[in-house]
Amino acid sequence: xxxxxxxxxxxxxxxxxxxxxxxxxxxxxxxxxxxxxxxxxxxxxxxxxxxxxxxxxxxxxxxxxxxxxxxxxxxxxxxxxxxxxxxxxxxxxxxxxxxxxxxxxxxxxxxxxxxxxxxxxxxxxxxxxxxxxxxxxxxxxxxxxxxxxxxxxxxxxxxxxxxxxxxxxxxxxxxxxxxxxxxxxxxxxxxxxxxxxxxxxxxxxxxxxxxxxxxxxxxxxxxxxxxxxxxxxxxxxxxxxxxxxxxxxxxxxxxxxxxxxxxxxxxxxxxxxxxxxxxxxxxxxxxxxxxxxxxxxxxxxxxxxxxxxxxxxxxxxxxxxxxxxxxxxxxxxxxxxxxxxxxxxx
Ligand SMILES: C[S@@+](CC[C@H](N)C(=O)[O-])C[C@H]1O[C@@H](n2cnc3c(N)ncnc32)[C@H](O)[C@@H]1O
Numbered sequence: 001x002x003x004x005x006x007x008x009x010x011x012x013x014x015x016x017x018x019x020x021x022x023x024x025x026x027x028x029x030x031x032x033x034x035x036x037x038x039x040x041x042x043x044x045x046x047x048x049x050x051x052x053x054x055x056x057x058x059x060x061x062x063x064x065x066x067x068x069x070x071x072x073x074x075x076x077x078x079x080x081x082x083x084x085x086x087x088x089x090x091x092x093x094x095x096x097x098x099x100x101x102x103x104x105x106x107x108x109x110x111x112x113x114x115x116x117x118x119x120x121x122x123x124x125x126x127x128x129x130x131x132x133x134x135x136x137x138x139x140x141x142x143x144x145x146x147x148x149x150x151x152x153x154x155x156x157x158x159x160x161x162x163x164x165x166x167x168x169x170x171x172x173x174x175x176x177x178x179x180x181x182x183x184x185x186x187x188x189x190x191x192x193x194x195x196x197x198x199x200x201x202x203x204x205x206x207x208x209x210x211x212x213x214x215x216x217x218x219x220x221x222x223x224x225x226x227x228x229x230x231x232x233x234x235x236x237x238x239x240x241x242x243x244x245x246x247x248x249x250x251x252x253x254x255x256x257x258x259x260x261x262x263x264x265x266x267x268x269x270x271x272x273x274x275x276x277x278x279x280x281x282x283x284x285x286x287x288x289x290x291x292x293x294x295x296x297x298x299x300x301x302x303x304x305x306x307x308x309x310x311x312x313x314x315x316x317x318x319x320x321x322x323x324x325x326x327x328x329x330x331x332x333x334x335x336x337x338x339x340x341x342x343x344x345x346x
Contacts (some may be wrong), residue, residue, distance in 0.1 A: 121231075
């Protein structure tokens with residue numbers, strides 16, 4: 001249960017979140033707001049969460065719970081409104097049918113509010129790859145140990161199993177189920193490398209090889225972003241072939257452990273992270289930086305990050321690279337979901 005934030009109602013917060021969006025979730029949030037005020041099923045679903053702080057985005061938790069009901073075949077009448085499932089019906093007409101589903105699944109949707117939003121965006125592997133090319137070029141090391149704090153399901157640790165196609169360069173297996181095209185603006189020198197080890201950690205790791213884990217990841221990707229669903233579906237196929245270990249640990253403690261052991265002199269240790277630092281307490285940030293800094297005294301280590309600068313998500317994320325404890329260098333700005341990667345000077 002979140003800390004409470006009195007003053008606004010769930011209806012206020014949903015209308016504010018919906019703004020004037022005319023996608024499915026814009027319409028549904030307005031429908032939910034009206035229904036909450038009218039004392040409909042939405043009021044029962046939100047019971048106990050009425051004053052949840054805006055940042056806990058309970059409306060998205062509810063919409064993800066609803067999406068899980070749709071994805072598991074228990075609300076076929078809603079499929080025509082979900083573009084990622086082939087739906088083409090006008091989103092403005094979805095609300096009355098959604099309300100019927102809320103009535104049928106009130107208890108399940110109330111429980112769904114406990115599940116915080118969590119995605120794993122494989123579009124961000126384009127940024128990771130650009131950082132990896134630069135790290136390999138600078139260090140001259142091409143055997144890579146990849147460590148990812150805040151990895152979610154760890155899908156981006158499979159970067160070498162995805163296919164990247166750009167006008168001047170290509171990378172990755174030709175038969176990969178996931179192809180990421182034209183994601184980089186600017187000149188890239190592709191470098192060959194081999195991932196000799198890969199591992200991640202997360203406070204809430206998702207197992208991408210289970211139905212439950214896959215459902216959770218899909219349910220938090222907005223249904224009217226079909227390309228993101230296609231990417232995720234393809235990455236989940238890859239994850240089924242190359243299962244990844246994501247330890248249930250905090251970033252700092254885990255990196256201290258991972259970086260404390262010996263490593264072959266010809267191995268480049270790469271710590272990679274994307275859109276996780278904004279969730280870390282200040283202590284975690286310091287611990288991660290200290291662990292990476294200490295490791296740089298005995299091994300070659302590159303720290304690649306795709307994170308928002310101190311202004312937060314209101315400005316573009318930056319791709320940074322720091323080799324062996326040097327000050328991080330900004331390589332590119334990056335779209336929220338990983339593309340475009342706009343190289344500085346491009
Ligand atoms: C927005 S998701 C990004 C996941 C993945 N890096 C990506 O780009 O798709 C943020 C992730 O950070 C994790 N996280 C938040 N705080 C953390 C911490 N202190 N230590 C480790 N993971 C954390 C969350 O559980 C969540 O999976």
